[in-house]
Amino acid sequence: MTQAAARKASRRTPADKHDERRRALAESALRTLGELGYARSSLREIANNSEFSHGVVHYYFHDKLELIVFCVRYYKETCVHRYDGVVAEATSPDDLAERFGDKLVETIVEEAPMHRLWYDLRSQSMFEESLREAVSQIDKSLDDMVDRIVSRYAELAGAEPALDSAVVYGMFDGIFQQGLLGHLNGREGALEDLRAQAVGMLPMLMAPKSV
Amino acid sequence: MTQAAARKASRRTPADKHDERRRALAESALRTLGELGYARSSLREIANNSEFSHGVVHYYFHDKLELIVFCVRYYKETCVHRYDGVVAEATSPDDLAERFGDKLVETIVEEAPMHRLWYDLRSQSMFEESLREAVSQIDKSLDDMVDRIVSRYAELAGAEPALDSAVVYGMFDGIFQQGLLGHLNGREGALEDLRAQAVGMLPMLMAPKSV
DNA sequence: GAGAAATCTTGACAGTCGTCAAGATCAGCG
DNA sequence: CGCTGATCTTGACGACTGTCAAGATTTCTC
Numbered sequence: 454m455t456q457a458a459a460r461k462a463s464r465r466t467p468a469d470k471h472d473e474r475r476r477a478l479a480e481s482a483l484r485t486l487g488e489l490g491y492a493r494s495s496l497r498e499i500a501n502n503s504e505f506s507h508g509v510v511h512y513y514f515h516d517k518l519e520l521i522v523f524c525v526r527y528y529k530e531t532c533v534h535r536y537d538g539v540v541a542e543a544t545s546p547d548d549l550a551e552r553f554g555d556k557l558v559e560t561i562v563e564e565a566p567m568h569r570l571w572y573d574l575r576s577q578s579m580f581e582e583s584l585r586e587a588v589s590q591i592d593k594s595l596d597d598m599v600d601r602i603v604s605r606y607a608e609l610a611g612a613e614p615a616l617d618s619a620v621v622y623g624m625f626d627g628i629f630q631q632g633l634l635g636h637l638n639g640r641e642g643a644l645e646d647l648r649a650q651a652v653g654m655l656p657m658l659m660a661p662k663s664v
Numbered sequence: 665m666t667q668a669a670a671r672k673a674s675r676r677t678p679a680d681k682h683d684e685r686r687r688a689l690a691e692s693a694l695r696t697l698g699e700l701g702y703a704r705s706s707l708r709e710i711a712n713n714s715e716f717s718h719g720v721v722h723y724y725f726h727d728k729l730e731l732i733v734f735c736v737r738y739y740k741e742t743c744v745h746r747y748d749g750v751v752a753e754a755t756s757p758d759d760l761a762e763r764f765g766d767k768l769v770e771t772i773v774e775e776a777p778m779h780r781l782w783y784d785l786r787s788q789s790m791f792e793e794s795l796r797e798a799v800s801q802i803d804k805s806l807d808d809m810v811d812r813i814v815s816r817y818a819e820l821a822g823a824e825p826a827l828d829s830a831v832v833y834g835m836f837d838g839i840f841q842q843g844l845l846g847h848l849n850g851r852e853g854a855l856e857d858l859r860a861q862a863v864g865m866l867p868m869l870m871a872p873k874s875v
Numbered sequence: 876g877a878g879a880a881a882t883c884t885t886g887a888c889a890g891t892c893g894t895c896a897a898g899a900t901c902a903g904c905g
Numbered sequence: 906c907g908c909t910g911a912t913c914t915t916g917a918c919g920a921c922t923g924t925c926a927a928g929a930t931t932t933c934t935c
Contacts (some may be wrong), residue, residue: 459765470881474882481895487909488791489791490787490788490791490792491703492702492703493703493791495921495922495923496923497921497922497923498814498881505883505884506883506884506885506922507884508883508884508885508886508925508926509882509883509884510794510923511923511924511925512881512882513885514924516924517923517924534739535774556926560775569787569790569791572783572786572787572790572793573787573790575783575787575845576701576780576783576784576786576787577701577703577784578706578845579701579780579783579784579844579845579848580700580701580780581701581785585848587675589845589849592842592845602897606798616864617743617861619842619857619861620839620865621839622842623835623838623839623841623842623861624834624835624838625838626838626840626841626842627833627836627837627838627839627841628834628838629832629836630834630837630838631803631830631833631834631837633790634786634790634800634803635788637796638796642693645864650828650831650834651825658866681911685912706891706893707892707894708891708893716913716914717913717914717915718914718915719894719895719896719913719914719915719916720912720913720914721893722895723911723912723913724891727893727894728892728893728894763882827886863894866884
């Protein structure tokens with residue numbers, strides 16, 4: 454009624470622009486955060502690696518924490534659907550496992566900074582109360598993501614997942630983290646190990662269909 | 665020849681005292697680090713929570729990083745033998761699994777600050793080259809620690825570990841981390857879940873004896 | 876194009892940080 | 906005792922931090 458309703462729908466409203474800027478700022482910030490980590494990313498450094506000046510952050514975000522939380526939520530939106538294609542296109546259990554393993558390796562190679570940032574923030578949330586809500590929401594959505602893969606695998610295999618999705622997520626997250634560490638350490642074969650481990654693990658998680 | 669050899673063996677040498685101070689400093693530092701995390705633990709804060717003044721740190725350590733690395737190595741020495749008693753005393757596979765699960769829960773409750781510090785430092789090592797060597801050494805010794813448990817379980821069950829120790833470590837570490845996060849988030853049942861998951865996982869890792 | 880509102884830049888503030896050095900305090904030994 | 910070297914305290918430094926506010930600039934509206 455005040456402004457948005459009266460605006461033409463084809464042109465963006467001020468509110469839209471505001472959100473656009475927040476997203477652009479978040480994208481810059483994520484680059485810096487992925488490079489330096491949470492602790493060493495200052496607002497000035499973040500702003501320097503963007504097209505904005507350092508004061509503008511406080512125009513769009515109340516404080517640093519709000520920026521970080523916004524970033525991490527923004528990042529989540531795009532990353533939890535990473536395996537949707539794999540789930541949708543796989544034609545057999547083995548095919549799914551294969552594509553899944555490939556995708557795991559691919560994302561470690563191409564998005565290592567984002568992954569280490571995630572583990573950094575999750576660790577920080579163990580110390581900073583104010584990060585916990587966002588982190589645990591994302592962790593839940595990653596759990597769901599893994600569950601979609603495992604459930605689809607079970608479906609294709611004519612079986613049922615044998616374990617609770619929380620355990621399965623924990624296990625995959627654990628070996629993924631080891632793969633990431635190995636990759637960043639330059640350990641030869643870290644990625645191939647991860648692929649083999651993931652592919653080999655899927656069938657272990659199945660139980661014969663009961664009902 | 666210069667000083668140590670001439671000293672009486674019953675009294676501590678200056679070099680001993682030096683090491684003693686380093687250890688005392690490390691113990692104080694670990695308390696602060698476990699409370700605040702790596703990023704927010706300043707040398708002044710560390711010194712305030714100890715019996716020393718902030719300048720003394722530079723007398724015993726070249727810089728902050730050397731202190732941190734010393735701390736993390738010192739911590740490792742005492743923690744990788746946490747399950748030695750369990751391994752030594754268990755009389756059957758089920759007994760071992762039971763004791764193992766109990767110990768997991770116990771250490772999360774009693775040593776949560778140390779565990780979150782470990783995950784914090786491991787995450788930092790993904791950004792800071794200079795932490796990687798110490799971290800990956802500790803990670804390896806944790807791998808060995810888990811391997812001792814699983815191997816003993818296999819022995820008691822008359823079976824053999826079905827998977828590489830690296831995978832097994834990754835899996836246990838993953839569910840342990842979830843348990844720690846759940847516990848710190850105050851999630852009801854997080855610890856009981858972890859215990860059940862760990863106990864239930866051990867038999868899954870076995871294969872019939874081959875040779 | 877004038878005026879108003881939104882947006883952005885710049886510079887400053889009060890803290891904190893790691894590091895260091897000068898001097899105080901202590902221990903051991905002649 | 907006095908001397909010497911180890912040990913520790915104190916205070917300072919330059920750099921960096923998050924935050925904010927005053928003013929410049931742009932964008933939009935009439």
